[in-house]
Amino acid sequence: xxxxxRLKSGLAKTKANFLDKIASTVGIHKKxxxxxxxxxxxxxxxxxxxVTATEKILNGLKERVKKEKIxxxxxxxxxxxxxxxxxxxxxxxxxxxxGTAKLRVIMIVGVNGNGKTTSIGKLANYYKEQGRKVLxxxxxxFRAAAIEQLEIWAKRAGAEIVKNQPKADPAAVAxxxxxxxxxxxxxxxxxxxxxxxxxxxxxxxxxKKIKKVMGKALPGAPHEILLxxxxxxxxxxxxxxxxxSQAVEITGIILTKLDGTAKGGIIIPIVSELxxxxxxxxxxxxxxxxxxxxxxxxxxxxxx
Amino acid sequence: xxxxxxxxxxxxxxxxxxxxxxxxSNIKEALKEVKVALLEADVNxxxxxxxxxxxxxxxxxxxxxxxxxPGQLLIKLVxxxxxxxxxxxxxxxxxxxTEPTVFMLTGLQGSGKTxxxxxxxKFYEKKGKRPLLVAxxxYRPAAIEQLKILGKNLKxxxxxxxxxxxxxxxEAFEHAxxxxxxxxxxxxxxxxxxxxxxMKELAxxxxxLKPQEVLLVVDGMTGQDAVNIAASFEQKVGIDGxxxxxxxxxxxxxxxxxxxAVSGKPIKFIxxxxxxxxxxxxxxxxxxxxxLGMGDVVSLVEKAQESIKIEEAEKLxxxxxxxxxxxxxxxxxLQQIKRMGPLESVLGMxxxxxxxxxxxxxxxxxxxxxxxxCSMTKKEKVSPNIIxxxxxxxxxxxxxxxxxxxxKVLKQFAMMEKMVKxxxxxxxxxxxxxxxxxxxxx
Numbered sequence: 001x002x003x004x005x006r007l008k009s010g011l012a013k014t015k016a017n018f019l020d021k022i023a024s025t026v027g028i029h030k031k032x033x034x035x036x037x038x039x040x041x042x043x044x045x046x047x048x049x050x051v052t053a054t055e056k057i058l059n060g061l062k063e064r065v066k067k068e069k070i071x072x073x074x075x076x077x078x079x080x081x082x083x084x085x086x087x088x089x090x091x092x093x094x095x096x097x098x099g100t101a102k103l104r105v106i107m108i109v110g111v112n113g114n115g116k117t118t119s120i121g122k123l124a125n126y127y128k129e130q131g132r133k134v135l136x137x138x139x140x141x142f143r144a145a146a147i148e149q150l151e152i153w154a155k156r157a158g159a160e161i162v163k164n165q166p167k168a169d170p171a172a173v174a175x176x177x178x179x180x181x182x183x184x185x186x187x188x189x190x191x192x193x194x195x196x197x198x199x200x201x202x203x204x205x206x207x208k209k210i211k212k213v214m215g216k217a218l219p220g221a222p223h224e225i226l227l228x229x230x231x232x233x234x235x236x237x238x239x240x241x242x243x244x245s246q247a248v249e250i251t252g253i254i255l256t257k258l259d260g261t262a263k264g265g266i267i268i269p270i271v272s273e274l275x276x277x278x279x280x281x282x283x284x285x286x287x288x289x290x291x292x293x294x295x296x297x298x299x300x301x302x303x304x
Numbered sequence: 305x306x307x308x309x310x311x312x313x314x315x316x317x318x319x320x321x322x323x324x325x326x327x328x329s330n331i332k333e334a335l336k337e338v339k340v341a342l343l344e345a346d347v348n349x350x351x352x353x354x355x356x357x358x359x360x361x362x363x364x365x366x367x368x369x370x371x372x373x374p375g376q377l378l379i380k381l382v383x384x385x386x387x388x389x390x391x392x393x394x395x396x397x398x399x400x401x402t403e404p405t406v407f408m409l410t411g412l413q414g415s416g417k418t419x420x421x422x423x424x425x426k427f428y429e430k431k432g433k434r435p436l437l438v439a440x441x442x443y444r445p446a447a448i449e450q451l452k453i454l455g456k457n458l459k460x461x462x463x464x465x466x467x468x469x470x471x472x473x474x475e476a477f478e479h480a481x482x483x484x485x486x487x488x489x490x491x492x493x494x495x496x497x498x499x500x501x502x503m504k505e506l507a508x509x510x511x512x513l514k515p516q517e518v519l520l521v522v523d524g525m526t527g528q529d530a531v532n533i534a535a536s537f538e539q540k541v542g543i544d545g546x547x548x549x550x551x552x553x554x555x556x557x558x559x560x561x562x563x564x565a566v567s568g569k570p571i572k573f574i575x576x577x578x579x580x581x582x583x584x585x586x587x588x589x590x591x592x593x594x595x596l597g598m599g600d601v602v603s604l605v606e607k608a609q610e611s612i613k614i615e616e617a618e619k620l621x622x623x624x625x626x627x628x629x630x631x632x633x634x635x636x637x638l639q640q641i642k643r644m645g646p647l648e649s650v651l652g653m654x655x656x657x658x659x660x661x662x663x664x665x666x667x668x669x670x671x672x673x674x675x676x677x678c679s680m681t682k683k684e685k686v687s688p689n690i691i692x693x694x695x696x697x698x699x700x701x702x703x704x705x706x707x708x709x710x711x712k713v714l715k716q717f718a719m720m721e722k723m724v725k726x727x728x729x730x731x732x733x734x735x736x737x738x739x740x741x742x743x744x745x746x
Contacts, residue, residue, distance in 0.1 A: 045349045048527040051340050112550060112578075113414030113523065117445075144457070145450035152445035166453075197553035230414060234346030234527025236555045257413065260496045262529040 032065050032073050040080070047265035050235050053272060057083045081299055087272040088295040103181055105189045105214060105221035107174075108254075109207060109244055110228035112195030115256035117146065119228055119282055120190050121153030122290035123254075128157055132187035137177030138163035139170035139210060142194040150192050156287055160186065170194065170206065171213040178217035191222065198243035211248045226279060228254045231264035238266070241274050252279035255293070259283045271295070309556040312341040313382070320375035331363050334378060345556030348531045351389070351565045359385055383592055389561055390588035391570045397545070398516040399487075404436075404480040406488045406513050409547075410506055410537060411521035413494030416549035418447065420521050420575055421491045422454040423583040427573075428487055429460060436485040438476040439464040440509070441493035451491050458580055461485075469493070473509050490515070497536035506541045517544045519572065522559060524551040530559040534567040543567075549575035552582065560591065629721055631685040635677045638670060675703035676713045688714060 037058060044054040060083045064070065070079070106123070110116050117140070124134045136154045138161060140146035147163050154161040162177035174191050181189045193210065196203035214221045227250045229237050244250055258264050258281050267278050278293040316337045320330060335356050342352045359381050399405045407424065409417045418441070425435040437455045439462060441447035448464050455462035463476040473490055480488045492509070495502040510518055520543045522530060537543050546563055551574045564571055571586040677685065679702035684691050691699070691714065700707045 042349055045343060046528045048346075048529070051343050111525070111553070113416055115414060143450070144453035145446040148449045149444070149446035197550060199553045230523070230525075232412065232523070232527060232529050232533070233525050234530075234558065235344050236346070236525040236553070237527075239554050257496075260412070260529070261498060261532050262527065266527065 031071055032076060036073055036076070037062070040076070044265070047263035048234055049265040050238070050269045053087065053265075053269040056087065056272070060086070084268060085296060085299045087268050088299060103178075103186060103189065103218060103221075104223050105178060105181075105191065105218065106224045106226060107191045107193065107211065107214065107222040107248070108226050108228060109193050109248065109250075110195060111197050111230075111240055112143075114195070114228050114230035114233070115254075115282060116140075116195060116228045117149050117153060117192055118285070119254050119256055119280070119290065120150065120192050121157055122282065122287055123190055123280070124153065124157035124159040124188075125287045126290055127188045127190075128159065133185065134159040134188045134190065135177060135181045135184070135186045136161045137174050137189060137191040139173045139177075140192050140194040141166055141168045141170050141173065146192070146194065153287075159190075160184070171210045174210050174214050175217045178214060178221060182218065189221075198240050204243065204247040207244075207247050224251045225249060226252050226254050227276075228256055229266070229270075231255050231258045231266070232260060232262040233266060235266070238269060238274065241270050241276055245274070245276065250276055252277050254278075254280045254282065254290075256282035259289075309341060309345045309558075312344075313338070313379075316341065317375040317379050320378060328364065331360065331378070335360055338382065342558065342561070345561075346525075346527045346530070346558030348528055348558070348562035348566060351531075351562045354565075355385060355389065386561070386592035387588050389565050390586075390591055391564045392588055394572070394585055394587050395570060397572060400516055404477065404486050404488050406477065406490065406515035407517045407519060408490040408492065408506075408510065408513070408515040409519050409521055410492050410541060410543070411494060412496060412523070412533060413444070415494065415521045415523045416575060417441075417494060417521045418450050418454065418491050419578070420547055420549060420573075420583070421451065421489050422458055422460070422580055423575065424573070425455075425460045425487075425489050426458050426580050427583055429458075433487045434485045435460055435487040435489055436476065436480045436483075437462040438473060438488060438490045440469040440472050440476075440490050442467075442469060442472070443493040447491075447493065454580075469505055470508055470512060473513055477513060497533050497540070503536075503540040510541055517572075518542060519545050519547050520569070521547045521549060522563065524548045524557055524559055524574070525553065525555045526559045531562050531566040534563045534569065538567050538569065543569055545570050545572040547571070547573045547575065548586070552576040560586075631677055631680065631688055631717055634717055634720060635674065635685075638674060642670065672703075672705055672709060673713050673716075676700075676705055676710055679703040688717060 040061075041054055041058055044057060045051070049057070057080070061076070061079055064079055108116050108120055108123075120136060124136060127134045134157065136150055136159050138147045138150045140150070141164065144166075147166065151161055151163070153159075160181075162173065162180050164173045164176070170193060177189055177191065180186075191210075191214070193207065194203075196207070198204065211222060211225070225248050227241060227244050229240060233240070241250065241253070253267070253270065253276055255264055255267055255278055264281075270276060271278060278295070278298075281291050281293050281298075283289050283291060316334050320334055338359075339352055339356050342355065343349070347355075359378075362385075363378065363381055397407070409421055409424075411417050421437055425437055429435055437451055437460055439448040439451045441451075452462045452464065463472070463479055465472050465475060467475070469492065476490070477488055479485075490509070490513075492506060493502070495506075497503065518541060520534060520537050522533065526533070534543070534546065546567075546569050548557070548560055548563075548571055551557060551560075560571055560574075563569065571588075574584050574586050576582045576584055676699060679699045680688075680691070684695065684699075691710075696707050696710045700710050703710075
């Protein structure tokens with residue numbers, strides 16, 4: 001299973017930290033007691049799960065320990081796995097409308113510096129490998145050299161690119177890109193947008209406009225809007241998901257930089273509280289370091 | 305910045321208002337909520353624990369004084385602890401005596417190094433330095449190009465070369481020496497702190513160039529991992545200080561609290577916007593009062609001094625003292641406020657502003673107001689009461705807005721006018737008294 005093993009190696013650091021702590025805790029405490037639970041609380045909080053999700057998991061754990069009369073501490077990892085799995089599953093469905101449109105338009109949004117452009121390069125490669133014709137739209141006309149950066153990725157992935165001058169209207173670039181994709185029989189258009197903090201009202205308005213204009217170029221576009229989140233982000237990721245969802249309808253999340261020591265625990269409250277599915281994870285700097293996210297396997301890889 | 309955290313604190317302290325004195329039980333209750341607020345703000349778990357137990361100990365022996373409410377007493381304790389945690393004072397960056405000074409910026413990918421390089425260069429250029437930007441990020445696609453464009457926009461030269469980072473830095477330093485640059489700012493590639501090879505590269509550059517300051521750039525939205533990142537960079541490269549970026553969003557900024565506490569490294573600057581001048585020196589006391597929603601009057605006054613011209617201020621003072629306040633003055637004032645930097649960061653310094661949770665500032669809205677005022681005739685600006693229905697219609701279509709927008713501006717102006725009238729009646733001693741009430745630390 002490619003995802004599983006690759007994720008496992010990508011997650012090596014993440015996992016080592018996460019598990020070592022739990023394992024050593026379990027080693028010291030033979031019985032499930034308050035001390036062990038407070039150690040678990042610490043581990044979960046330090047993995048960025050946040051106060052609410054941590055409480056939810058621990059309460060679920062306590063309830064089961066009581067109900068099923070579990071005493072031995074080595075059972076705790078299994079229980080924890082199930083509880084976290086439950087939360088990651090609670091979004092119900094992780095697949096969104098695939099749609100029947102011949103041309104698929106994917107819009108990528110997010111705050112500054114979380115890896116949007118790199119993820120687009122990887123995503124382009126992912127679709128190219130499936131034999132699709134891919135076109136990238138350079139709609140980050142704001143940041144210095146963002147267009148050049150996307151061009152390099154387009155070359156690496158063997159994708160077409162539509163661009164304009166820096167400071168050009170991003171909505172116009174998106175429009176041109178989709179029109180050009182239709183005439184060139186392209187299968188997938190991936191639209192890069194400038195990074196923006198979710199509290200900047202005018203920039204969020206701009207995002208709405210880009211989306212609207214895309215719909216004018218091709219009814220139904222964009223078919224997917226993916227929010228990129230850096231896995232080192234803390235609780236602010238929740239605000240990012242909320243605010244970006246309010247502006248444009250987010251259909252899924254790309255979680256990047258999972259190859260660091262950050263545990264990416266923030267995805268648990270994102271999925272369980274905000275019900276937005278994780279679609280892909282980025283686990284390295286190479287073009288093939290992008291994987292489709294599978295919640296169950298993610299939990300397994302975290303504990304394996 | 306910090307508005308979420310300060311509104312949480314506000315609620316917690318308000319609850320204590322009803323009690324006559326601090327007891328063990330009401331402190332425990334409040335501190336439990338402080339703990340959750342800090343954790344939700346991404347403050348490191350260990351730091352939170354120490355923070356709480358320290359306050360708990362200090363608060364127990366505390367007698368409440370006559371006239372001091374328990375809530376206020378706890379605020380003071382939390383404030384003192386925050387200042388302690390944030391590092392008390394801001395020490396300026398070090399400069400070399402003879403040779404060019406070298407600053408080296410390091411950090412994870414996407415933390416904002418390149419943008420911050422430009423901001424720092426501009427910050428010190430304003431203070432009379434001659435900075436040179438050095439593009440040592442040879443890995444990320446178009447990173448060199450990005451720094452070059454940034455430099456071009458700022459009119460600050462950029463040094464780049466097709467070579468290994470160490471060689472680039474070495475040559476850049478020589479170039480600086482020969483061409484009269486006295487400040488070399490190195491933009492290094494973003495890297496994961498667990499990437500041994502790339503961390504070694506940084507250590508090599510450091511040992512060769514001996515920078516006066518190695519600065520770690522950290523995304524202000526970073527979660528619990530912030531302390532690991534800071535600790536690794538300190539251990540493998542050795543850092544002198546930290547710059548927190550993207551602090552202009554709604555991040556609760558817990559990373560600021562934990563990095564200093566865990567690594568012992570001071571926070572030097574915070575990035576508060578995308579514009580090249582959106583960089584502020586980090587003052588622990590001021591930040592602590594912002595976190596607690598007490599505002600930051602000192603920074604506000606400094607900002608005003610920097611950006612408001614003396615003649616303008618004198619003109620305004622005259623207006624405030626006696627003359628009539630017109631829409632033209634209103635317009636002038638908007639221009640001055642805009643010059644002070646991003647609106648959110650300016651408002652964050654105003655005492656009590658933290659309480660307006662979820663208040664969002666739209667700079668575009670200001671542009672609208674400007675357009676509306678510009679579409680008025682001179683007569684209308686001086687005596688706005690002549691603006692009737694048909695004039696409103698004309699102004700709206702002239703400024704590309706709606707009649708409702710025009711109404712709103714006129715209403716805002718009427719309120720302003722009233723405030724100015726009150727201000728004229730008030731004496732200045734009263735105002736300064738008002739501000740000192742806000743400063744609980746005294």
